[in-house]
Each structure stands twice: as structure tokens, then as C-alpha cells.
Amino acid sequence: MGDVRGRRVILAANWKMNQVTAEAIGFISDFLPRVQGREDREVVICPSFPYLRAVKEALEGSWVKLGAQNLHWAEKGAFTGEVSPLMLKDAGCQHVIVGHSERRQHFAETDEMVNQKLKAAVAHDLLPILCVGETLAERETGRTEEVVLRQMNGTPKSSPPAAVTKLVIAYEPVWAIGTGRSAQPADAQMVAAWLRRTVGELFGVPVAERVRIQYGGSVTAMNIGSFMREADIDGALVGGASLSPETFAAIVNF
Numbered sequence: 001m002g003d004v005r006g007r008r009v010i011l012a013a014n015w016k017m018n019q020v021t022a023e024a025i026g027f028i029s030d031f032l033p034r035v036q037g038r039e040d041r042e043v044v045i046c047p048s049f050p051y052l053r054a055v056k057e058a059l060e061g062s063w064v065k066l067g068a069q070n071l072h073w074a075e076k077g078a079f080t081g082e083v084s085p086l087m088l089k090d091a092g093c094q095h096v097i098v099g100h101s102e103r104r105q106h107f108a109e110t111d112e113m114v115n116q117k118l119k120a121a122v123a124h125d126l127l128p129i130l131c132v133g134e135t136l137a138e139r140e141t142g143r144t145e146e147v148v149l150r151q152m153n154g155t156p157k158s159s160p161p162a163a164v165t166k167l168v169i170a171y172e173p174v175w176a177i178g179t180g181r182s183a184q185p186a187d188a189q190m191v192a193a194w195l196r197r198t199v200g201e202l203f204g205v206p207v208a209e210r211v212r213i214q215y216g217g218s219v220t221a222m223n224i225g226s227f228m229r230e231a232d233i234d235g236a237l238v239g240g241a242s243l244s245p246e247t248f249a250a251i252v253n254f
């Protein structure tokens with residue numbers, strides 16, 4: 001498994017709406033040699049849709065995986081501007097980010113939509129990275145658990161345990177995203193432990209023990225180590241710091 005937790009560490013780069021072809025390709029050729037020998041960790045690069053194919057080609061022969069940042073739940077049809085799980089598989093994706101707070105905030109994604117996307121990802125054998133996290137106001141009014149539970153929207157309950165085992169949950173407090181103000185590792189650990197307990201209550205401890213939980217929000221090469229020391233944090237979903245091959249490689253090699 002490559003880790004004392006018995007769960008494989010997973011570090012994912014969410015490039016968001018950044019990196020055109022030359023930057024994306026340049027990133028991969030610079031990044032790969034820097035993470036040589038770190039196959040014990042699962043590393044996923046999530047570029048924008050138009051660059052999936054180019055990044056896939058650049059990753060050819062390497063152990064680093066390709067992921068997408070979003071998907072539609074239908075396989076095909078009249079959904080102008082959307083991308084289906086079939087298309088993501090066809091483009092070489094193995095992972096997909098689902099329910100990122102920026103999608104919820106700017107594109108009106110509801111818990112219901114996130115739930116449908118999650119089911120579609122599982123049905124197409126795409127490993128979903130489900131994002132949950134509270135706003136500052138929600139945290140300050142003690143509603144973190146309630147909000148996170150609602151965002152999961154009973155998802156685990158409606159999925160077979162085998163699928164839940166493969167789920168990656170990214171705990172990303174909204175106030176920590178892109179702000180340079182990360183959560184305190186101990187606070188992130190508290191939420192991660194609670195998430196794992198919740199999955200355990202729904203599916204039993206063996207499933208909960210296998211679900212991987214990432215922290216996301218202003219992760220840097222400097223602070224990754226302190227998050228990874230926490231017992232229930234199995235990796236990170238990285239935005240800004242994943243745009244530099246040197247920095248993201250330092251995060252992978254924490």
C-alpha cells in the first residue's frame with residue numbers, strides 16, 4: 001500500500017482553468033523526472049477538457065494518471081457544452097473531480113446534481129474525487145458537519161459498498177481555497193476523522209478504513225508534510241501550487 005495508513009496516498013493536481021497546450025506539455029516533461037520512483041503514491045493530473053488528450057499523450061508510459069475536473073451524468077445527448085463520462089473514459093481519464101466548490105458556487109451545481117454525477121462516474125469506472133467543504137460563515141456558526149453531510153447528500157447510502165471503497169473524498173473548506181490561508185492540520189484532521197466515522201456508520205468500518213480522504217485549500221510544498229502527518233488525511237487536492245512542476249513535485253515527494 002506504500003503507507004502506514006494502509007491506504008495509498010493520493011495527490012491530485014486541479015489545474016482549474018489554467019495551462020494551454022505548450023504549458024501543459026512543458027509541465028509534464030519537467031514534472032515526470034522529478035517524481036521518478038514515487039510510484040507508491042497515486043498522482044493525478046486534472047487539466048481542462050481540451051487538453052486531456054495532449055496530457056494523456058505526454059503521460060504515455062508513465063504511472064501518473066489523468067483526471068478531469070467535471071462531468072455530466074448522461075452518456076450522450078442534447079447537452080450543449082457538456083462532457084460525458086464515456087467521453088472522459090475515451091480520452092483516457094481514470095479519475096474525475098465531482099462537486100468542486102467552484103462548480104457549486106459559480107455554476108449552481110446542487111447536491112442533487114453532484115449525486116447524479118457521482119453515480120455516473122462510478123457506473124463508468126471513473127474514480128470520483130468528491131469535494132465537500134464549508135464556507136467561513138458556516139464554520140463560524142458551527143455548521144461544518146451538517147453542511148458536509150448535506151453535500152455528500154446521502155451519496156454513500158445509494159451506492160454499493162464496493163463503489164464507496166473506491167471513493168476519494170476531498171475536504172476543501174471554501175475559505176481556504178486560493179486564499180493562502182490553509183486550515184490548521186488538526187482542524188482538517190477532525191473533519192477527516194468525522195467523515196471516516198460517518199462512512200463507517202453507513203457502510204461498516206472495513207469500508208471506512210479504505211476510503212481515502214484528501215485535504216484541499218492552499219496546500220503548498222511547505223505545509224503538505226503537516227497535513228500528511230494527520231492519521232485520517234490520505235492526500236491532497238492541490239490548486240495553485242500544482243501549476244508549477246517543481247512545486248507540485250515537491251508536494252508529491254513530501
Ligand code: 13P
Pocket residue numbers: 014100172176177178179180216217218219237238239240241
Ligand atoms: P488552492 O490550492 O489554489 O487553494 O485550490 C484548492 C482547490 O480548490 C483544489 O481543488
